[in-house]
Amino acid sequence: MSVRISDSTVRRLSLYLRMLRDLRRQGAELVSSRELAERTGATSAQVRKDLSLFGSFGKRGRGYAVGDLTTTLEDILGLSHTWRVGLVGVGKIGAALLGYRDLARRGFEVVAAFDVEPDKIGREMFGVRVAPLADLARVVREERVEIAIVATPPEAAADVAERLAAAGVGAILNFAPTEIHRVGDVPVRTVDVVLELEGLSYLLAGGRRDDVD
Amino acid sequence: MSVRISDSTVRRLSLYLRMLRDLRRQGAELVSSRELAERTGATSAQVRKDLSLFGSFGKRGRGYAVGDLTTTLEDILGLSHTWRVGLVGVGKIGAALLGYRDLARRGFEVVAAFDVEPDKIGREMFGVRVAPLADLARVVREERVEIAIVATPPEAAADVAERLAAAGVGAILNFAPTEIHRVGDVPVRTVDVVLELEGLSYLLAGGRRDDVD
DNA sequence: AACTGTGAAAACTTTCACAGCC
DNA sequence: GGCTGTGAAAGTTTTCACAGTT
Numbered sequence: 001m002s003v004r005i006s007d008s009t010v011r012r013l014s015l016y017l018r019m020l021r022d023l024r025r026q027g028a029e030l031v032s033s034r035e036l037a038e039r040t041g042a043t044s045a046q047v048r049k050d051l052s053l054f055g056s057f058g059k060r061g062r063g064y065a066v067g068d069l070t071t072t073l074e075d076i077l078g079l080s081h082t083w084r085v086g087l088v089g090v091g092k093i094g095a096a097l098l099g100y101r102d103l104a105r106r107g108f109e110v111v112a113a114f115d116v117e118p119d120k121i122g123r124e125m126f127g128v129r130v131a132p133l134a135d136l137a138r139v140v141r142e143e144r145v146e147i148a149i150v151a152t153p154p155e156a157a158a159d160v161a162e163r164l165a166a167a168g169v170g171a172i173l174n175f176a177p178t179e180i181h182r183v184g185d186v187p188v189r190t191v192d193v194v195l196e197l198e199g200l201s202y203l204l205a206g207g208r209r210d211d212v213d
Numbered sequence: 214m215s216v217r218i219s220d221s222t223v224r225r226l227s228l229y230l231r232m233l234r235d236l237r238r239q240g241a242e243l244v245s246s247r248e249l250a251e252r253t254g255a256t257s258a259q260v261r262k263d264l265s266l267f268g269s270f271g272k273r274g275r276g277y278a279v280g281d282l283t284t285t286l287e288d289i290l291g292l293s294h295t296w297r298v299g300l301v302g303v304g305k306i307g308a309a310l311l312g313y314r315d316l317a318r319r320g321f322e323v324v325a326a327f328d329v330e331p332d333k334i335g336r337e338m339f340g341v342r343v344a345p346l347a348d349l350a351r352v353v354r355e356e357r358v359e360i361a362i363v364a365t366p367p368e369a370a371a372d373v374a375e376r377l378a379a380a381g382v383g384a385i386l387n388f389a390p391t392e393i394h395r396v397g398d399v400p401v402r403t404v405d406v407v408l409e410l411e412g413l414s415y416l417l418a419g420g421r422r423d424d425v426d
Numbered sequence: 427a428a429c430t431g432t433g434a435a436a437a438c439t440t441t442c443a444c445a446g447c448c
Numbered sequence: 449g450g451c452t453g454t455g456a457a458a459g460t461t462t463t464c465a466c467a468g469t470t
Contacts, residue, residue: 009410015408050432057430061470102407191409199223246451439458441456
């Protein structure tokens with residue numbers, strides 16, 4: 001086993017999982033690759049290929065068992081356990097994330113928050129006490145933070161990422177509009193709203209439109 | 214011209230542009246593909262290939278002129294003009310986006326906002342009056358909204374997207390955790406924080422086995 | 427008949443490597 | 449010597465198409 005799984009495959013697995021959970025809630029028992037494809041923007045062959053990279057979960061002639069495939073995907077994606085998340089930077093975006101219920105509901109619990117602003121430090125926001133950035137290492141260890149979200153101004157982001165990695169965080173989601181490269185062996189993903197808007201701008205400005213969704 | 218440009222290329226162009234603007238501010242005149250690559254996580258060959266898809270902008274033996282390449286990329290990405298953006302859903306995420314200065318600074322001005330909550334309608338938030346969702350079509354036309362951001366609960370997102378497309382919006386950025394497929398010929402991009410976290414979860418859960426076996 | 431699992435083919439993207447220019 | 453521009457090669461991802469299973 002042990003093939004390298006591409007980013008796009010993992011992304012699609014997440015989409016399949018979201019749909020499977022919906023189906024499970026609605027009481028569906030079986031789902032075909034075609035149905036999974038339709039509502040996730042993939043093709044049925046792609047769905048089958050993606051799943052087959054991890055094993056044979058379907059029943060020929062029938063489809064996939066919704067319940068089983070849901071837990072299988074949760075296992076593959078590491079979502080059987082709730083992740084302990086630390087949030088650095090409680091500005092507009094950080095605060096919105098703190099208040100975003102879906103995080104906890106979908107397996108990511110924010111257990112620590114940090115900021116440098118004196119009037120934010122010590123305050124409790126959405127059930128989490130904001131700690132001073134200076135205490136980052138100690139609090140990350142005490143709260144056993146596994147994944148960190150960086151929502152600081154761009155000029156602070158790289159330094160914060162270093163310190164998070166040094167404190168033992170396993171992965172970083174970066175919201176600052178600056179590229180952070182993997183710090184040591186800690187993977188980093190960047191979410192940049194403006195980047196996404198620029199992609200749309202490109203299409204509107206005359207870039208070929210037949211290939212995005 | 215008119216080659217098909219991939220999504221990843223466009224994404225990298227945005228990164229190059231961000232770096233070029235920094236360089237311009239610092240007064241740099243020339244930049245090499247290697248320098249552009251280093252700080253954007255690309256390779257120098259990739260930078261040259263990406264740019265060469267649109268023309269020959271460099272000077273052999275010297276590099277690229279920072280100022281010229283900046284405006285060239287702004288043109289390619291459609292950023293010579295400021296886009297008029299409409300925001301649907303002024304909940305936590307929507308409000309954070311409204312207050313996010315970088316949008317306007319980087320060429321995307323929010324000129325209209327919508328919600329269904331009676332206590333939000335009519336209020337002015339960050340300089341934009343919140344209109345009732347029922348007035349969507351009229352306000353979109355009056356304010357000449359070109360790009361819309363959907364930040365509604367997932368169950369409302371698809372319907373809102375339809376109405377936006379019908380009202381003449383040219384592209385949609387979707388923040389609701391549900392897949393929206395291209396509506397007619399209106400491209401849609403989805404940003405989903407949980408999806409990104411799940412990608413990291415996958416890596417932490419053992420998906421990383423880089424080159425083991 | 428319906429649908430999965432999967433090799434093989436096709437399409438696409440990245441990297442290489444070097445001619446040409448400053 | 450340093451650097452771009454680019455065909456060709458290598459690598460990766462998607463699609464095809466069909467044997468096999470219920």
